[in-house]
Amino acid sequence: MEKIVKFSRLLRENNIPASLRSTQTAHETMQMFKDNEEILNDALASVYIKNNQQRAKFDKVFRSVFGDGNESDESVGSDGSSKSKTSNNKNLLKGYNYSFKMLDPSKTKIYVSESDITSYRPPLDELNRNMDESELLRKDINHLTTFEPELLDLCQKLGNKIANKRVRRRKQSKNMRPDIRKTLRKNLKYGNTLIEIIKTKPRMKKNRHFFLNDVSGSCDWISNWFFLMVYAAQNSFKKAKTFEFDNKTVETTSALEEPNLLDAFIKVRDIRQKNQMIHGTSNMHSAFESFKEQADLNNKSYVLILSDCRDWAGPKSGKRPLSSDGMEYIVDKSKKVIILNPEPRNKWNVVDSCVSYYEDSGAEFFEVRNLEQLAELISTI
Structure with missing residues (x-):
């Protein structure tokens, strides 16, 4: 239960709603799927996420809480891959008799096509950071444009x-309140015992x-x-x-x-x-x-x-x-x-x-x- 409570707290810090009812449902869900991390991720996402744009933040928080803890410890190399993955690859290569020939960089010609130069660039859609609803609601109204489709x-x-x-x-x-004057006059025949209550009529606006x-x-x-x-x-x-x-x-x-x-x-x-x-x-x-x-x-x-x-x-x-x-x-x-x-x-x-x-x-x-x-x-x- 402590892990689910911590998970809900981290989600709220990342602007993802996590109510008491959602936390309780998530605890019951974890008891059913705790042996399969992938299924647990999808199951908890169905409990917490109301907007698919929040899925990236959700997955990041999920890995930090339910992961093996090695993600933050891995340092990233210059080529974008982690050092742990590189060491694992070296261990795998030791089982094979491979020989490598080092080439002289000065004598090596590299041919790069125009398509190779532009292929590494991400699409324009990926350059624009998607803002969730809470950020759009609080964004300065003078900076909003019609080119943000989420605003519609x-x-x-x-x-x-x-x-x-x-x-x-x-x-x-329209919840009518008792009309004291009319109620007293109506109940005179009962000796002013309140038996019938006359309510006021709502004003027509x-x-x-x-x-x-x-x-x-x-x-x-x-x-x-x-x-x-x-x-x-x-x-x-x-x-x-x-x-x-x-x-x-x-x-x-x-x-x-x-x-x-x-x-x-x-x-x-x-x-x-x-x-x-x-x-x-x-x-x-x-x-x-x-x-x-x-x-x-x-x-x-x-x-x-x-x-x-x-x-x-x-x-x-x-x-x-x-x-x-x-x-x-x-x-x-x-x-x-x-x-x-x-x-x-x-x-x-x-x-x-x-x-x-x-x-x-x-x-x-x-x-x-x-x-x-x-x-x-x-x-x-």
Whole structure:
């Protein structure tokens, strides 16, 4: 049992989940397959591993715990083989009468073809280190690119997690509490003995959610992951609408109706291209004016904006950006306006950043530095 506990601890140190239940199951598994190390490796992998990308780390930890202990002691030679293997080969050769003729290196010509030169190079896929989900979740959101295919699946998982969290919260809110006034009046005929309990009826919430996505050059990559999470969690939001803006605002709600995540992603990119919104310049004044015309805001509306709030091309009155008037209108018409800023907090209110002006208008600001924070904040509304 001590060996399994140590094994679980090392797995957790290598970012592989190992719960108490998994440890107990692994102990029972080891009792069945302890005589066959290869089968034990596969059996324990089926207990611990949830993602095949973690198999390399798992095998390394397995060898360090269940191996013969010689792996770390072997020193590697210049040709890539271990010294122990070399000594074993020499012992095997002693049983045969082999004679070796040493050649003069100066008189020996070596012919190397071009294919031999490039054959030792590993494929490009092997040069890229595969990051597990925990590393991707905590990676700086500004350094994520769409060339990492694992992020599509990860965003879908985060979206489902957001939806499940919101559904649980909604079910808890529907747990009806006793209505004391109605219960006492109902039980007057029983001499105020509590026989029948009257429960309160849950309030009908008619909240509407609007998601605004900044697709200007400074927020282009981040906006992709924002939309993918909203797509995966859309069923938990009532009457959700999505918009994207740079110097104008375009509605992308139709992409939420696509059957799968990839088709929705492609449709959003197509909408951007048709409206010439690829690496555009921010004009938040005209973007907010366009949004006011397209969105029917009321006191049940929640507006969630992903933007660095840098109004590059927006008009100003002195030092005050006119886009703050549009933000003030959106705040007055809505129940709550939340802005998620992917920039570090020390860069807020620097140069053309409008954070302080939007805060004065009533918007709430949150710093978003990774996907985990982004998913957590989306789930709170």
